[in-house]
Amino acid sequence: MARQDRLMRLLAALRRLPSPVTARRLAAETEISERQLYRDIATLRAGGVLIDGAAGYGYTLTEDPALPPQSFSRLETEALMLAVGSLEELGDERLAKAGRDAMARIIATLPDRQARQSMHAIMRSWRMPAERPQIAVDVDLLRQACWDEMSVTITYRDRQERVTQREILPLGLSYSPTTLMLVGWCLLREDYRSFEVARMERLDLGTVSFRPRRAEMLRRYKTLRMAEWEAQKAAEREEAGRAAT
Numbered sequence: 001m002a003r004q005d006r007l008m009r010l011l012a013a014l015r016r017l018p019s020p021v022t023a024r025r026l027a028a029e030t031e032i033s034e035r036q037l038y039r040d041i042a043t044l045r046a047g048g049v050l051i052d053g054a055a056g057y058g059y060t061l062t063e064d065p066a067l068p069p070q071s072f073s074r075l076e077t078e079a080l081m082l083a084v085g086s087l088e089e090l091g092d093e094r095l096a097k098a099g100r101d102a103m104a105r106i107i108a109t110l111p112d113r114q115a116r117q118s119m120h121a122i123m124r125s126w127r128m129p130a131e132r133p134q135i136a137v138d139v140d141l142l143r144q145a146c147w148d149e150m151s152v153t154i155t156y157r158d159r160q161e162r163v164t165q166r167e168i169l170p171l172g173l174s175y176s177p178t179t180l181m182l183v184g185w186c187l188l189r190e191d192y193r194s195f196e197v198a199r200m201e202r203l204d205l206g207t208v209s210f211r212p213r214r215a216e217m218l219r220r221y222k223t224l225r226m227a228e229w230e231a232q233k234a235a236e237r238e239e240a241g242r243a244a245t
C-alpha cells in the first residue's frame with residue numbers, strides 16, 4: 001500500500017471510529033501492524049495533524065488542518081448521505097467503504113451544528129437486495145486500468161458459454177441493480193463492446209496505453225448509444241402510430 005494512501009486510510013479511521021480508538025483497532029481497520037501504526041501516527045503529527053492520546057490509552061483526532069472549512073445546507077448534507085448509503089446496494093464493499101470514508105472526511109470539516117445534523121439524517125436508500133453474480137477477477141485492478149488508461153486482457157465466457165481471450169481498452173464501469181458492466185474498446189473486434197465483469201474468468205493488465213483518449217472515446221460511445229436509443233424510440237412511436245390507425 002502506498003504511504004499516502006495508508007495515511008489517508010488512517011485519518012479516515014480516526015474520524016469514523018468512536019474516540020478514543022485503540023492502536024489495535026486502528027491497525028486492524030487499516031490492515032497494518034501496530035508498529036507501522038505508531039510510525040504513521042508520528043508522521044501525521046509531524047505534518048500538523050492534532051492527534052491526542054498515546055499507546056495504551058487510545059487516540060482521538062482533534063483537528064486536521066489539511067481539510068479546509070466547509071459548509072452545506074441540510075438538504076445538501078442529506079443528499080450526500082443518501083448517495084453514500086446507496087453504494088451499499090452495489091455489492092462492492094471496497095467502493096462502499098470508500099464512500100463512508102469520504103463522508104467521514106466531509107463531516108469532520110463541518111461546523112458542529114451541521115455535523116450533528118448529518119448524524120440524524122432522515123433520508124435512507126433501501127431496496128430489496130438483488131441476487132448479484134459473484135465476481136472472480138480483481139475489480140480494483142480494473143478500476144486502476146481505467147484510471148491509468150491501460151489495456152487489459154481478459155478471458156471471457158459469454159451468455160452462449162463461448163470462451164474467448166481479448167485485449168480491451170477499458171473506458172468505464174457501470175453499476176446496475178443486478179450486475180457490473182465494463183464498457184470498452186475491443187482490439188479484437190475494433191469496436192465498442194460491453195462485458196459483464198462477473199463473466200470474466202481471468203483479468204490481467206495489458207501493455208497498450210491509450211492516454212489521453214479515454215474521455216473522448218467514452219463521449220463518442222455515449223453519443224452512439226444515445227443515437228441508437230433515439231432511433232429505437234422513433235421506430236416505436238411510428239409503429240404505435242400505424243397500429244392506432
